[in-house]
Amino acid sequence: MxxxxxxxxxxxxxxxxxxxxxxxxxxxxxxxxxxxxxxxxxxxxxxxxxxxxxxxxxxxxxxxxxxxxxPVQQGDQIQALGTPFTVLDVPGHTVGHVAYYGAPAQGAPWLFCGDTLFSGGCGRLFEGTPAQMLASLDALAALPDDTQVCCAHEYTLSNLKFARAVEPDNTALLHYQGVCEALRAKQQPTLPSHIGLERNINPFLRTRVAQVAAAAQAHANTPLNPQDAVAVLAALREWKNQF
Structure with missing residues (x-):
């Protein structure tokens, strides 16, 4: 709210x-x-x-x-609380999933992204394709660094355990995990996150990073081209499903 x-x-x-x-x-x-x-x-x-x-x-x-x-779709605008909210089509978790990006006159923007992007993770592909999810995540990753990621579930700690398995040497990820563990120990939420942070720690936004692609390739059940970001995302999502 x-x-x-x-x-x-x-x-x-x-x-x-x-x-x-x-x-x-x-x-x-x-x-x-x-x-x-x-x-x-x-x-x-x-x-x-x-x-x-x-x-x-x-x-x-x-x-x-x-x-x-x-009904709303890509590019539509909603005025609420004196703020314009732009609708973004972000299919993948479901076929018609949308997000709402609000840029108030003062303060950091808000992104209400439902189950497309989580802190440290992304939603399961119940209806959409890996290519759709990659395009959706790329669009969200292109938003300003200070955009507040207001996702719909507090899955952060479990997502970060998986992210550490993918990138064990990512120092930004290790630091963020410590921050989030301290927050949850105090019964505080880890959310909202922000886009600049997610680009540094979220493997699903880092499919073109060599270490992430190599980790996905090592755990894939079928041969994987590490230069194919769609294939990397698909392999990461399947790995996370079983993690």
Whole structure:
């Protein structure tokens, strides 16, 4: 949830109850609901929130969405909380997955990327292809360094264990793992991350790095061209699925 002390937006509400509690506790009016993809843990609370608050709902044009959703796709803009949010098509986890990039007048940009990009990882390829996911991750990696990565799940520590297996000599990764372990020990979230950091530690954004490609090649079940970033990503994702 983002809010300005008066109005709020919520992204991927899988459950309406905690959102309604927060709105009531903080005295907020829900202005908009942004949905990244159709999975139940992202849309489960949408209809109840819409009925309770009248908030506008936006979701991917290429996926089945709750009734009353305004379909959005690459290049569309949504105005919310006085900030323009640009829609990015980021297929891979699902075929129609979108992300929302918001650039406020002051402060770092926000990226609400659902299950496409996680800190230290990426989403499983349930519907899309490795080529689609690579293109989506490349587009997100091209965003400004200070873009806050607001992904939908706190998978960071498990992702970083895998990332260390891929790049055991990455000093930036080792440092970040220590920071995240300290945060979780205090029951604090590791998120948001930021794009500049992810480019340095996330193997799925580093498929063209020689050490990452070599590690993927060593664990691939079939011959792999380390110069083929799509093949490297596919091998990394399969490795992570079994990790």
């Amino acid at each position: 983002l809010h300005n002390a008066h109005q709020a937006i919520v992204i991927d509400p899988g459950d309406a109850h905690p959102v309604l509690q927060a709105l009531d506790r903080l005295g907020l009016q829900l202005q908009a609901i942004l949905v990244t993809h159709h999975h139940a843990d992202h849309v489960g609370g949408v209809e109840a929130l819409h009925l309770a608050t009248g908030a506008s709902v936006y979701g991917p044009a290429r996926e089945a969405m709750p009734h009353g959703t305004t």
